Amino acid sequence: MMAEKLPDWLQMYAERISSYGVFGGNIANHVLVNEYRPGEGIMPHEDGPMYFPTVTTISLGSHTLLDFYHPVGREQQRADEQVTTCQTEQDRHFLSLLEEPRSLLVLSGDMYSCYLHGIRPAASDFITENVANIASCDSRYGDTLTRETRVSLTIRYVPKVLKTTIALGRRK
Numbered sequence: 656m657m658a659e660k661l662p663d664w665l666q667m668y669a670e671r672i673s674s675y676g677v678f679g680g681n682i683a684n685h686v687l688v689n690e691y692r693p694g695e696g697i698m699p700h701e702d703g704p705m706y707f708p709t710v711t712t713i714s715l716g717s718h719t720l721l722d723f724y725h726p727v728g729r730e731q732q733r734a735d736e737q738v739t740t741c742q743t744e745q746d747r748h749f750l751s752l753l754e755e756p757r758s759l760l761v762l763s764g765d766m767y768s769c770y771l772h773g774i775r776p777a778a779s780d781f782i783t784e785n786v787a788n789i790a791s792c793d794s795r796y797g798d799t800l801t802r803e804t805r806v807s808l809t810i811r812y813v814p815k816v817l818k819t820t821i822a823l824g825r826r827k
């Protein structure tokens with residue numbers, strides 16, 4: 656990955672969040688901007704070893720529910736290959752976090768390294784006891800929240816970046 660300067664307005668957020676020490680004293684150098692319309696989500700995944708194992712996300716516009724899943728274990732995979740039954744996504748669901756508009760989520764430790772995360776492609780969310788951070792949110796159990804367009808700023812630190820600038824020119 657090659658380093659490129661962030662726009663000033665994003666650099667400001669990268670520095671502010673980094674000042675909380677969430678990237679081990681390093682300053683975030685990677686920002687992913689995603690837009691989700693109602694009904695859109697992201698498949699369960701791990702963010703992988705390229706990043707410092709803490710991810711910070713600012714949610715803008717709509718709320719969303721970030722779902723966490725137990726990974727399919729190796730033994731489970733072997734068993735599945737033999738008996739062709741799989742655990743469903745619902746079986747593997749561990750907990751969800753409500754990300755409210757204008758909130759900052761800091762995800763690290765086991766929640767980063769041991770679980771998959773994803774967003775269901777839904778137009779609304781029903782708040783159940785599976786929402787682990789409800790006590791620090793404005794919503795309550797039993798609420799149904801309608802999704803609107805959400806823009807997320809996922810701000811991270813990538814330890815290994817190439818500092819060289821390669822000029823790509825057209826041949827005449």
Ligand SMILES: O=C(O)CCC(=O)C(=O)O
Pocket residue numbers: 687689697702712772807809
């Ligand atoms: O948009 C989000 O809140 C999550 C995005 C995400 O998990 C990712 O880009 O790896």
Ligand SMILES: [Fe+2]
Pocket residue numbers: 700701702772
């Ligand atoms: Fe992710």
